[in-house]
Amino acid sequence: MSLKNGATLVAQYPKMPITVDCVIFGFDDNELKVLLIRSDLEKYQGMWSLLGDVVQETEEIDAAAYRVLDQRTGMTDIYLDQVRTFSRPNRHPGGRVVTIAYCSLLNIKHHSLKITDNELHWHSVSSIAEMAFDHKEILITCHEWLQKMIQENPVGFNLLPDKFSLRELQNLYEAILGIELDRRNFRKKFATMNLLIDLDEMEEDVPHRPGKLYKFNFEKYNKSNRKWVGIDF
Amino acid sequence: MSLKNGATLVAQYPKMPITVDCVIFGFDDNELKVLLIRSDLEKYQGMWSLLGDVVQETEEIDAAAYRVLDQRTGMTDIYLDQVRTFSRPNRHPGGRVVTIAYCSLLNIKHHSLKITDNELHWHSVSSIAEMAFDHKEILITCHEWLQKMIQENPVGFNLLPDKFSLRELQNLYEAILGIELDRRNFRKKFATMNLLIDLDEMEEDVPHRPGKLYKFNFEKYNKSNRKWVGIDF
DNA sequence: TTTCATTGTGTGAATTTTACATAATAAAAA
């Protein structure tokens, strides 16, 4: 076999555009939400789509995803993960476009969407009917990814305020997993994990007995080498 | 905001080549192996690389991965999964090439490599020093993926002959996970899972007391809706 | 026939999961 020159070889390869699509989950009003934008394509007029953009010639794809997130929401320091690549040849009406889905979790209260035109909107995940492109499929895949993720890693904290009650934490888990959990066992689980710091503060402005407020123990998280005992319910 | 025509928009997008790289794991001689091919690039002369190829203009990426596998090994009906996309802008010396890694598990004994030139070779995973491109990184990622996968799904059977002993099965787990397991607890685990069918046959040509042979209970697997209790050791 | 390595099975302690009940507290209602 003869050896080849890399540049010569690559020059002959078929080329296609690559995009990133960000599935940005938030949590509010006891519901899992996702940040959507109205499609700017004729074909999908009025339909909702994920936040995406094309990847630039020399841009690392992860970087493109962070860029999209920054440009759309102003957020920079948040959790972001590659989930999966979607490549159906006709998934984009304008021609072949391969897209790479990223997931991110953010605290809605922290981000009063800087771009507050009505093109951008937090949607309840459970009530989305139709979406542009194959974005519904991507969203479902990312939701499943999140369900798995949240049971193996304490990523849920990224969706909550800095201070939160155990009830809020449990509501989050129930919303993401779509199941009800036993309150006592849930609290016990987190108690034994030692991941919560009791702030000795109470909830305020709640229409019932206030619960204690906690914050996430980041130090413990970092020290633990990220090997998590799964969170099984 | 004005609505756009999809084709017009996509025509302006930067384009780049996409490849697939297949990390094909096999198991033999109590070692986890991976199928590698000698790089045909000048720059990587003599170095080993994953089995890959460029994705065609209208080809679904999954299809490209299956095609590569078929072309290189002649196998068609096997387990194949997308793992992750690698996109470092200079990961390919010939220019920007994004690659999508796929993992597959196959039974070495079933496939006396049709292409038996010495460009293709089963390597022990634990003894690979250097590889072309970023393929070492891809391999490590896929190995970690496999370690996780095999603890959640009974995919290990794809790496074994149709008939196998419990010792062979345990050797496989130990090789993939890189740890030793307790024989009694291992056997008990699989006994309670009810995934093995006792064939009432014994190993032959082994230099010690022969063990019973089992086969994988595919019916049970299919009926179970693929919701697996994790295999924890 | 003896040795030896390996298969095959069991058992009890420790840990984790699961199911469930009651007391304490603060808001809301009477």
Added chain:
DNA sequence: TTTTTATTATGTAAAATTCACACAATGAAA
């Protein structure tokens, strides 16, 4: 002010699972 009500907060026992470990049975090799 008192009572009601919803919610927080905590405990406990049974069941299931994990973990650590020991011994008998078998067949090959010596």
